[in-house]
Amino acid sequence: MTPDLLEQGARRAEARMAALQAEKSNTESGGRTAGFGRVVTQGEVDVSHGRILYLEDVSVSFDGFKAINKLSLDIAPGELRCIIGPNGAGKTTMMDIITGKTRPDEGQVYFGSTIDLLRYREAEIAQLGIGRKFQKPTVFEHLTVFENLELALKTHKGVRASMFFRLDSAQKDRLAEVLHTIHLAEHVTRLSGNLSHGQKQWLEIGMLLMQDPKLLLLDEPVAGMTDEETARTAELFLTLKGKHSLMVVEHDMSFIRTISDIVTVLCDGSVLAQGTLDQVQADERVIEVYLGR
Ligand SMILES: Nc1ncnc2c1ncn2[C@@H]1O[C@H](COP(=O)(O)OP(=O)(O)OP(=O)(O)O)[C@@H](O)[C@H]1O
Numbered sequence: 001m002t003p004d005l006l007e008q009g010a011r012r013a014e015a016r017m018a019a020l021q022a023e024k025s026n027t028e029s030g031g032r033t034a035g036f037g038r039v040v041t042q043g044e045v046d047v048s049h050g051r052i053l054y055l056e057d058v059s060v061s062f063d064g065f066k067a068i069n070k071l072s073l074d075i076a077p078g079e080l081r082c083i084i085g086p087n088g089a090g091k092t093t094m095m096d097i098i099t100g101k102t103r104p105d106e107g108q109v110y111f112g113s114t115i116d117l118l119r120y121r122e123a124e125i126a127q128l129g130i131g132r133k134f135q136k137p138t139v140f141e142h143l144t145v146f147e148n149l150e151l152a153l154k155t156h157k158g159v160r161a162s163m164f165f166r167l168d169s170a171q172k173d174r175l176a177e178v179l180h181t182i183h184l185a186e187h188v189t190r191l192s193g194n195l196s197h198g199q200k201q202w203l204e205i206g207m208l209l210m211q212d213p214k215l216l217l218l219d220e221p222v223a224g225m226t227d228e229e230t231a232r233t234a235e236l237f238l239t240l241k242g243k244h245s246l247m248v249v250e251h252d253m254s255f256i257r258t259i260s261d262i263v264t265v266l267c268d269g270s271v272l273a274q275g276t277l278d279q280v281q282a283d284e285r286v287i288e289v290y291l292g293r
Contacts, residue, residue, distance in 0.1 A: 045112035045129060045214055047077040052215055052245045058097060058107030059269070067093045068104065069269035075215075080241040082256045083249045084280075085266035086290045091249045094266070095217050098247075099132050100125040111215070131213035135220045137200035141193030145184050145203055148192055149175050152207035174210065181239060182206040183232055198229030202236065215245045222255050234258040253277070265290065 045052065053075040060068045068090045075081050083091055096102035097109060100122035109117040117125060126132075139148050153171060167175065179185040182202040187195065192203060201221060208216060221237075222230045230252065237259050240246060250256055256263060256277055263280050265273040267290065273283045280286050 046114045047112050049113040050076055051110075052077045052079075052112060053098065053247070054108070054110040054113070055094075055098075056108045058094075058104045058109060060093060060097065060102060060104045067269050068097065071107070071266075071270045073264060073271060075245055075247060077214075077245055078242045080237060080246045080248065080259060080261060082260040082263045082277075083247060083266060084251070084253075084256065084263060084290070085272070089266040089290075090269040091266055092219065093269075095132065095219060095247070095249065098125075098217060099130060126211075129212070129214035130217065131208035131211060131215070132217045133201075133204055133208060133219065133221065135223055137197070137204045139192045139195075139200050139203050139207070142191065144189050144191055145179070145195070146175070146188045148203055149178060149206055149210055152210035174212075178206045178209045181209065182236065196226075196229070198225045198233065201225065201229075201233070205236070209240075209244075213244060215247070216240070218246065218248045220250055221248065222250065222252050230255055231258075 051074045053073075055071055055073045058068055058071045059066060071090070071094060073094075083094075085091055093102060097104050098117065100117065100120055103118070111117050111125075111128060111130065115128060117128075117130075120128065140151065143151065150167065153167070176185075179188060182205060184195075184199060184202060184206065187199065192200060195203065205216075205218075205221075222233050225233060234255060237246060237248065241259075248256075248259070260277050262274060263277050264271055265280050265283075265286050272289065273280045273286050275283075
């Protein structure tokens with residue numbers, strides 16, 4: 001065999017090995033291969049391009065009705081983005097797509113610049129660091145505040161590991177910090193079922209915080225809260241901003257005014273307007289479809 005043919009053969013073998021490696025990492029990681037061929041290591045989100053969340057031209061139809069229509073949107077790391085829009089605008093469906101509950105018909109959804117969220121299942125997306133809070137609080141009412149927060153750590157472990165689970169000192173510190181952040185340090189031994197509606201909402205946010213999410217999606221967090229609870233929730237969100245990225249869907253405009261930098265207005269499944277609350281409130285299209293109603 002000539003040296004030329006040997007070299008060609010070696011190159012073919014190298015290419016085959018690379019292809020096999022790529023296949024192997026696809027299967028061994030349970031689909032954890034990131035977009036652009038990068039392998040995601042646990043906890044890593046590449047925000048070097050200045051975005052923690054990136055949606056482009058995303059669409060989904062239900063029985064021929066386009067609930068999300070060529071939606072493009074991005075969020076910067078540490079940003080607190082408010083999303084408003086009339087009923088049926090597609091706000092919940094957008095969150096369903098980000099969290100893997102609904103698969104879009106087309107478009108791209110990236111967490112950081114390398115993690116293609118459309119390759120992951122709902123539970124995997126939560127593990128990647130995207131926490132979601134639904135409108136109704138879903139705390140375990142028969143457990144204390146402390147037990148609920150402790151459970152939030154356990155749910156990340158297997159059944160056997162969680163049976164023998166003991167908080168280590170870093171986790172105890174984290175729990176104390178979260179208790180303080182969510183204004184429940186004085187209620188640690190109370191049964192969650194005896195908390196007020198607002199306190200239950202804070203506890204559920206605390207349960208998400210125990211898992212240290214990079215991005216938090218919050219659906220109508222102040223619905224049903226008293227004015228005082230709403231004000232404390234605004235304080236809480238302003239504390240979280242910077243440490244986490246937040247996407248908050250809300251109808252309460254005075255709450256939005258207190259917490260928002262940039263507001264995105266959704267309508268008919270796509271972005272109608274974006275800017276400060278004053279800017280979007282002055283936008284004729286927004287007044288017509290939403291605020292003027
Ligand atoms: N699974 C589904 N099947 C059929 N239609 C759906 C489904 N999910 C959402 N839709 C429709 O898609 C549109 C967008 O709904 P979505 O709940 O996302 O709006 P929204 O902006 O969250 O509204 P709201 O402010 O009332 O919560 C609505 O017309 C809704 O009826």
